[in-house]
Amino acid sequence: MKIKLDRTVCDGFGICAKHAPDHFPLDDWGYASLAGDPVIAPTDEAAVTRALFDCPVHAITRLPEQWHGAGHAGTAAPETAQE
Ligand code: SF4
Numbered sequence: 001m002k003i004k005l006d007r008t009v010c011d012g013f014g015i016c017a018k019h020a021p022d023h024f025p026l027d028d029w030g031y032a033s034l035a036g037d038p039v040i041a042p043t044d045e046a047a048v049t050r051a052l053f054d055c056p057v058h059a060i061t062r063l064p065e066q067w068h069g070a071g072h073a074g075t076a077a078p079e080t081a082q083e
Helices: 015-019 042-054
Strands: 002-005 060-063
Touching: 015 042, 042 060
Parallel strands: none
Antiparallel strands: 002 060
16 A cells, blocks of 8 residues: 655644554654655555544545656646637
C-alpha cells in the first residue's frame, strides 16, 4: 500500500503516531509527518491502516499503487467543453 499525509490538514491529535510511530513521527507541536518511503511494507500495513482510519481529520489517505504524483497519468484535470 502507498499513502500520503497532508500536513495542512493534520490537527496534531497524535493518534497516527500511537499506532505506527515509525511512520508518523510528531514534531515539537504534535503534528505528524510521513517518515521515509510512502510505500508501506506489508508487515506494517495493519498499523498504518489503523492510523489512517483513526485520524479524526482524514489527513492520511491511501494512494493507488500506480500513483506517481500530481501531473502524471490519471491526475489530469477534467476536460472542459470549448465552443
Ligand atoms: S492522527 Fe491525523 S491529525 Fe492526528 S497527528 Fe496523525 S495525521 Fe495529524
